[in-house]
Amino acid sequence: MITTNIPKLRQFYKIKAILFLSLIISTSSCAQLLQIVEQTPLSDLKLSQLDISNGLKGALDKGVEKQVTKLTAIDGFLQNELVKIVLPEELQIIDTKLRQIGLSSLADEGIKVLNRAAEDAVKEATPIFTDAIKNLTFSDAKNILMGNNTAATTYLESSTSTALYSKFNPVIQNSFEKVGATKVWSNIISKYNKIPFVKKVNPNLTDYTTRKTMDGVFKMIAVEELSIRTTLNSRSTPILKKVFALQDNR
Template identity: 65%
Template sequence: MKKIILLLLIMPAISSAQLKNTIKKAISKTPTVSAIDISNALKEALDKGIKKQVVKLTQEDGFYKNELVKIVLPEELQKVDTRLRQIGLSSLADEGILLLNRAAEDAVKEATPIFVDAIKNMTFTDAKNIVLGQENAATNYLQSTTSVALYASFNPVIKNSLAKVGAEKIWNQIITKYNGIPLVKKINPDLAEYTTNKTLVGVYKMIALEEKEIRTNLTSRNSDLLKKVFALQDKK
């Protein structure tokens, strides 16, 4: 059984045909673990892992103090940040960045049910393609099945959050001050759309990290099904 798990989750560098033949032989020798068990275990592991990562991102500073996903200013506003700091408005620039991340943390609270539905709707073929696929196959699957729904869910929350925490006022001040500097090109970016897209990038980045954990760490399993499928590394 250990051979099945290592083949499915660590993905050794052999051809697809060789891998499938080896899996069939391994399963035939361990009839108590079926392909359905493997599919269900993958769903369970993804469900637990995604919920864990979503909780992290929704906490205060889940985005702001996580350098992997922290939202920084869009390229067109980088020069705004620089000029504001040059004229002694560093605190205003810092507050503007903080509020973008606070909006993202607020929005991600909407993500869990969308991911849960995507996992529940995963077919056996989807699961098989994931375990036999590339190291980011699960992330790619979730991105393809949830990105539209997540954007639709995140965007209004981010708009409301930016208004609620006073970000619109702060950014109006920032942009007004910048646009008032002589000879600069005037700007008026859509910060809600920018923040929504960056929030999506951050969510999928954390899911990719969790997928790596699922594929390589076979010891952190705490249910009968996960133990049955994943935690037999002590058996030869």
């Protein structure tokens, strides 16, 4: 009769398993193993890397086309409370003082011309966004897809902010001249500085308006991204429906 040493046998299989695992790790890096694990759900859903990239590009294109285009219309900023440009906090006193002395219409005009300049500048945004969307990699796409509800917007913001500022700033400066903002604000500053006992101001609003315009653009793209992520009816193409189903099932 053959007797088996159970503890020794268990130790033998334990050592064998460790050696086998070591062999796997030696032939495939941790990053590769992780990639294999991450790719499994895609095959289950019959989605290729190209599908995912195209789906995310489609979502970004839709956000730009649907929401950013709205901002280029007359009152696209001014009548949209999400993005309307108001004076910076340190200049709110100007608005308040003008209204106190019966110059509400002048104060309103000052706000309007800032928003008109923003509406003008956003017309320059689409080509910059188009380039960023074209350069979206599969890695970018998957990170966006499985990220939070503003991951696509964050990608665009990080990819385009420098180019947008460079494009928007001179356009806004020129637009100030075109829509009469420079003249209006010269009048506002002159009126305000004549009020007794106020601290004199001489603000340069070009940089402020440029940055607020950019904020408004990304805010509206985020609105569309959230809609696509959370509302089935917003997924208007077959590829959007397929790709964002993967997000739903994460």
